[in-house]
Amino acid sequence: MNFSAFSPKLQSQLAKIGIGQPFDFVLHLPLRYEDETHLYPITDAPVGAQVLVEGEVQSCEVQYKPRKQLIARVADGSGTLVVRLLNFYPSAAKQLTVGKRVRLFGEIRRGFWGDEMVHPKIRVASENAELNESLTPVYPTTAGLPQFLLIKHIALALKTCDLADTLPNSILDPLNLPDFSSSVRLLHNPPPDVPQHQLRERTHPGWQRLKFDELLAQQLSLRMARAARREQNAPIIRPQGELATKLLAALPFELTTAQQKVLAEINRDLAQPHPMQRLLQGDVGSGKTIVAALAACQAIEAGWQVVLMAPTEILAEQHFRKLADWLYPLGLHIAWLTGSLKSKEKKAALADAQAGKSHLIVGTHALFQQDVAFERLALVIVDEQHRFGVAQRLALRGKGNSPHQLMMSATPIPRTLAMSFYADLDISVIDELPPGRTPITTKLISDARRDEVVARIAGKVQEGRQVYWVCPLIEESEALQLQTAVDTHAQLTEELPDIKVGLVHGRLKPAEKAEVMAAFQRNEIQVLVATTVIEVGVDVPNASLMVIEHAERMGLSQLHQLRGRVGRGIHESLCVLLYAGPLGATAKARLKVIYENIDGFEIARQDLQIRGPGELVGMRQSGVAMLRFADLEADADLLDAARETACQLLSTQPDIAIRHLDRWLPGRELLLKV
Ligand code: ADP
Numbered sequence: 001m002n003f004s005a006f007s008p009k010l011q012s013q014l015a016k017i018g019i020g021q022p023f024d025f026v027l028h029l030p031l032r033y034e035d036e037t038h039l040y041p042i043t044d045a046p047v048g049a050q051v052l053v054e055g056e057v058q059s060c061e062v063q064y065k066p067r068k069q070l071i072a073r074v075a076d077g078s079g080t081l082v083v084r085l086l087n088f089y090p091s092a093a094k095q096l097t098v099g100k101r102v103r104l105f106g107e108i109r110r111g112f113w114g115d116e117m118v119h120p121k122i123r124v125a126s127e128n129a130e131l132n133e134s135l136t137p138v139y140p141t142t143a144g145l146p147q148f149l150l151i152k153h154i155a156l157a158l159k160t161c162d163l164a165d166t167l168p169n170s171i172l173d174p175l176n177l178p179d180f181s182s183s184v185r186l187l188h189n190p191p192p193d194v195p196q197h198q199l200r201e202r203t204h205p206g207w208q209r210l211k212f213d214e215l216l217a218q219q220l221s222l223r224m225a226r227a228a229r230r231e232q233n234a235p236i237i238r239p240q241g242e243l244a245t246k247l248l249a250a251l252p253f254e255l256t257t258a259q260q261k262v263l264a265e266i267n268r269d270l271a272q273p274h275p276m277q278r279l280l281q282g283d284v285g286s287g288k289t290i291v292a293a294l295a296a297c298q299a300i301e302a303g304w305q306v307v308l309m310a311p312t313e314i315l316a317e318q319h320f321r322k323l324a325d326w327l328y329p330l331g332l333h334i335a336w337l338t339g340s341l342k343s344k345e346k347k348a349a350l351a352d353a354q355a356g357k358s359h360l361i362v363g364t365h366a367l368f369q370q371d372v373a374f375e376r377l378a379l380v381i382v383d384e385q386h387r388f389g390v391a392q393r394l395a396l397r398g399k400g401n402s403p404h405q406l407m408m409s410a411t412p413i414p415r416t417l418a419m420s421f422y423a424d425l426d427i428s429v430i431d432e433l434p435p436g437r438t439p440i441t442t443k444l445i446s447d448a449r450r451d452e453v454v455a456r457i458a459g460k461v462q463e464g465r466q467v468y469w470v471c472p473l474i475e476e477s478e479a480l481q482l483q484t485a486v487d488t489h490a491q492l493t494e495e496l497p498d499i500k501v502g503l504v505h506g507r508l509k510p511a512e513k514a515e516v517m518a519a520f521q522r523n524e525i526q527v528l529v530a531t532t533v534i535e536v537g538v539d540v541p542n543a544s545l546m547v548i549e550h551a552e553r554m555g556l557s558q559l560h561q562l563r564g565r566v567g568r569g570i571h572e573s574l575c576v577l578l579y580a581g582p583l584g585a586t587a588k589a590r591l592k593v594i595y596e597n598i599d600g601f602e603i604a605r606q607d608l609q610i611r612g613p614g615e616l617v618g619m620r621q622s623g624v625a626m627l628r629f630a631d632l633e634a635d636a637d638l639l640d641a642a643r644e645t646a647c648q649l650l651s652t653q654p655d656i657a658i659r660h661l662d663r664w665l666p667g668r669e670l671l672l673k674v
């Protein structure tokens with residue numbers, strides 16, 4: 001099969017559906033099938049299902065009322081069927097000439113003129129012509145690329161491509177998986193006796209085999225990427241730990257057991273001669289920042305520089321202040337680098353970083369711009385890592401001589417997802433919150449009762465507390481979202497005359513944003529109206545009431561993140577989810593999840609179920625190849641099997657692993673670099 005002989009137009013159409021080389025045809029599996037293996041007598045054909053019938057055209061005429069349409073009658077001795085075409089070419093009318101024998105495939109419906117098929121597939125048939133022996137595949141396609149072309153090329157690919165198995169029976173048999181070649185042949189052209197639901201639900205052994213192969217390829221590539229990284233050198237960081245000890249002694253709290261555990265894991269990694277790749281997961285408020293600071297102390301004490309990168313200016317600024325509070329007293333030099341710095345300040349920060357003068361540099365993605373260089377960078381910490389793309393992380397890694405990397409995330413990744421997409425990372429989990437937190441109460445309130453909520457705000461402020469009011473997400477229009485926030489701010493200012501109401505949103509200049517946040521932190525502002533910019537990481541313990549408007553529009557993980565902004569201090573906290581009724585069934589189910597659960601992992605799991613992994617925050621831009629066939633929740637067993645098989649192959653039969661990857665990820669060099 002010669003791909004380059006295809007016309008440029010066909011090549012670009014094929015590219016649109018992910019076909020760029022002959023073998024891609026083999027893996028282009030049908031969406032569904034049509035059963036043309038069985039001929040029904042017209043009277044027996046079930047209504048509402050797609051069926052094949054055959055008969056002679058009795059009449060054919062074009063009607064003009066109520067609209068132009070072609071109406072033909074076809075009879076087979078058992079009964080008569082009306083064929084109706086609303087748009088038609090003369091050629092179609094010709095196929096339906098009186099006296100001709102035709103095969104019709106389509107859905108029978110009860111119509112005005114009797115049982116009818118609207119726009120069936122029509123073929124002129126000779127009597128006793130053979131029936132198809134297998135189901136007819138219907139492939140996913142794109143505009144202008146007809147099914148018959150796909151069918152033709154796929155059939156050819158199945159003949160000419162090498163379908164030899166990549167895996168030995170010693171692996172397949174215990175898992176009850178069929179061989180590759182018969183699996184793909186069957187899925188493209190299933191015999192009529194294959195139970196249709198097994199094809200539809202993708203539970204047929206042929207499907208299982210393809211999913212397994214796909215998952216195995218993913219596991220292999222991630223593991224190989226990880227092994228390749230272990231070949232790289234990174235500085236061994238194993239100081240006495242004096243800085244960390246001093247910092248701990250100065251803290252007003254003790255580390256939780258969970259924090260101690262993950263810190264030990266990180267320190268163990270840092271002491272290795274190859275780069276750490278660790279994902280630190282912990283629910284909102286679990287205390288990841290201090291863990292990062294203590295890890296930074298280790299690197300700094302060993303004579304290295306550390307970078308901490310945050311996804312937003314607000315968050316970077318907050319980290320900077322907190323870390324400065326902790327680390328200045330220890331005599332450390334901390335720099336601050338964001339896009340909004342004035343050029344003079346920026347120059348100074350850059351010079352300090354480059355000369356190795358600053359121990360810790362905190363900033364936003366401005367950190368991985370071209371002109372940023374470090375003298376002795378050994379540890380890169382990325383907060384809210386799922387907000388950054390792989391490319392951004394890579395750029396930062398390029399700044400040092402393969403530095404250690406610590407990625408932090410408050411979006412808990414369900415086990416199957418972590419196993420699958422993060423198989424190349426080590427994962428640490430902080431699974432307990434610091435003591436002394438009062439649990440957050442969540443209330444669902446219709447926005448018809450907004451007045452009561454405003455009264456509650458006044459009460460809270462009187463008690464000395466502070467309040468967040470989060471304006472709805474308006475996906476279609478950022479301008480509209482901004483307007484809503486501005487309006488809400490004006491309205492609340494009017495409704496709460498004795499209270500200072502502030503406003504923060506994404507369009508403010510970074511310095512203005514920081515100013516508002518600082519005023520809120522100092523309790524000069526009591527009620528902060530905000531767009532979802534405060535979703536990430538903001539920490540004001542005195543804030544104990546959060547109102548979220550149009551909660552039904554937000555993602556569950558997002559709601560959980562927002563809610564985590566309160567409940568950080570000693571005061572009892574309340575999160576009010578305002579919704580605009582009436583709620584649909586899905587919206588109800590989603591709000592119920594957030595109402596009933598406080599555990600971020602459980603919420604993420606249910607979110608995953610409702611939305612699918614592709615939608616999970618940041619997954620799309622994470623740059624990790626998405627799965628085409630396997631479903632992480634439904635195929636968790638296969639994922640387990642694939643993971644075990646990958647381990648086994650890499651340690652005992654790496655040649656098989658390579659062969660398998662050559663088939664499934666021919667461009668895998670890309671992933672290996674990550
Ligand atoms: P997150 O994991 O969401 O980033 P932070 O690091 O912002 O959480 O921590 C939330 C708050 O808890 C901060 O005010 C932090 O100082 C505090 N904190 C962290 N660890 C502890 C602890 N062991 N005991 C008490 N408070 C802690």
Ligand code: MG
Pocket residue numbers: 288289383537
């Ligand atoms: Mg944080």
